[in-house]
Amino acid sequence: MLHTIRTRQAVRFLLGLVDDEDTAERVRTRTGLSGSDDPSELRGARLSAWFTGTAPVSLLLWVLEEDDPELNTLVWRHPRADEFFRRAIARGVPFGAGRTAPVAVEARLRGSEPPVPEAYTRYGLAGALAEGTSMAVARRAASMVLTADDWAEAARADAAGPLPGYTRWALAVRPDCPPALRARFGDHPKFTHRVRRAGVLAGPASYATGWEPAGQVLSVLTLGAELFPRRVGEAEDALRPLVRDHLGDREEAWAVLAQVVDTFHGTVPELMITSGALA
Structure with a gap:
């Protein structure tokens, strides 16, 4: 049975969540995944998974939370x-x-900071945020909110008189926006849905169970131990019971999953449910 490297990555990641190694080995044999991948091919596939523009913006924040200069260069790019x-x-x-x-800061990135907005230089942070008369202007001003003190100042500015709608949105879709402040900007289900569509997620568990397509999500999660090791366990814990309930030791269900994962458009849970049902 021939598989793309993304298929192999996806199945192996899920097999890593199986408690019984005997079951995992039987599945690897049944699906033709017992061998190892070429290291250069594997690295290329992983980099391709990382650099896709469909990944949620929160993913970049989880990598930044490692405070690793080398990983930060991957975020930069x-x-x-x-x-x-x-x-x-x-x-x-x-x-x-x-x-x-x-x-x-890696040497290649020193001195590469984007230009500081003119409004920030003239009016300070609160004044620049108040100047958000377009989305482009608002995003530039919001890019100056970098620390907890900056977020506190933004919250005070909004409390003193609501910031422009563009500015509020530019801050709301920042993955590091304090939840209480985001809730002040909007708590209607439509607003929450728009924030999620913008790629702001509660955590890796939400990404693992609610983002799509499944093959792309699983490819990124295979990088979790390298890119966001402090958080990848949240995704694994969310998927582990689903693997047990819908795939388990059923070799045919795993074989179906290996056949359809590359072209499946739904979420990872939907992929597992569908594979178990078809088997």
Whole structure:
């Protein structure tokens, strides 16, 4: 049975969530996944998975939380890395819980910070946020919100008089926006849905169970131990009971999953449910 490398990655990731190694080995034999992949081919596929523009923006934040200069260069190069991400990386802003010391900046990125908005230079942070008369202007101003103190100042500015709608949205779709402030900007289900569509997720568990397509999600999760090891366990814990309930030791269900994962358009749970039902 021939499979693409993405298929092999997806099945192997899910097999890693199976408790019984004997079952996992039987499935690997049944699906033709017992061999190892060419290292260069595997690296190419992993980089392709990482650099896709369909990944949620929260994924970049989970990588930044590692406070690793080398990983930060991968975030810098990602298609979804906007001025905020690049400014934070260039300034060595830490994102790991409890960390305050600056993160080292790779030599190739030093001096590459995006231009500081003119409104920020003239009016300061609160004044620049109040100048958000278009989405482009609002996003540039929002890119200056980098620390907890900056978020507190943004919250005070909004409390003093609601910030422009563009600015509120630019802040709301920042993956590091404090939940209480985002809730102030909007708590209607339609607003929440729009934020999620913009790629802001509650955590890796939400990504693993609710993002699509399944093959792409699983390809990214295979990188979790390298890119966001502190958080990937949340995704594994969310998927483990689904693997047990819908695939388990049923070799035929695993074989079906291996056949359809590359072209399946739904979520990972939907993929497992469908594979189990077809088998």
